[in-house]
Amino acid sequence: MFVILKDLLKRDKKFLFGFIVICILALLAILSFFSPYDPRSWNVVPKDRPPSSKYFLGTNSMGQDIFWNTTHALRNSFILGLTTAFVANIIGTIVGLIAGYKGGALDKVLMSINDSFIVLPSLPILIFLSFSLRDKMNMFTMGLIISMFSWPWAGKQVRAQVLSLRERDFTHTAVFSGMNMWKVVFKEHLPFVIPWVIANFINTILSALGMEISLSVLGLSSLETPTIGTTIYWAMQYQAIFRGIWWWILTPIILSVLFFVALYMLSVSISEFLDPRTRLQRIKMGG
Helix, strand or coil: CHHHHHHHHHHCHHHHHHHHHHHHHHHHHHHHHHCCCCCCCCCCCCCCCCCCCCCCCCECCCCCEHHHHHHHHHHHHHHHHHHHHHHHHHHHHHHHHHHHHHCHHHHHHHHHHHHHHHHCCHHHHHHHHHHHCHHHCCHHHHHHHHHCCCHHHHHHHHHHHHHHHCCCHHHHHHHHCCCCHHHHHHHHHHHHHHHHHHHHHHHHHHHHHHHHHHHHHCCCCCCCCCCHHHHHHHHHHCCCCCCCCHHHHHHHHHHHHHHHHHHHHHHHHHHHHHCHHHHHHHHHCCC
């Protein structure tokens, strides 16, 4: 895995850009642990101050320091994205491994369930659940809910890979040696699909962040919890654009653009790395 990461950082500028941006955003999120302010408290600093040496990103109409509020927003967005990606990819990978290896009736049942979740209208259901559970909603809960609609995509892709792997000679050798299903899929097949799982992992984070921003802008998340989406919500509620408080609304928008572009660059780079045609070109070039 580290060899693949080193190769991508060395060869692919898109991956290098995305990796550096995500590292910077992660460092900002870590800074939230050293914040002098409670992210849920209002009126702790003077209101509507423009960026300065004392307030790097200015302050908002709620009396919050936007820089420190942004670090908390990034931390919560990371928690949401990582929770969704972990849960969704664990479920999808296990379903894909079993369905692809076993085939037959079990494959049909699992893929029927998989496809049923794919065709479900996730946004209306998430809006209903968010509205119903708004008082109990936190980043972890929202991540679990979103993951229930994200795992099928990983399941289908992993299954497609395993359908090919189960016909390979090493699979037949493992079966003849006495390995049971769990050992075959996790010891023999899983290492081959891990790069695809990583690509799905990044795509799931993208999807989760987009969904959180959509729900927060509609006021259907825990609005007391700072995230990129809730920061945009409060800036809109206080009409930051019309009142000329550009630093309040611009900060979450720039952050979301950087987040999405960086994750997209990582996803595209990994997809290109996994493309067989790209691999052949690297082999011909001696890489």
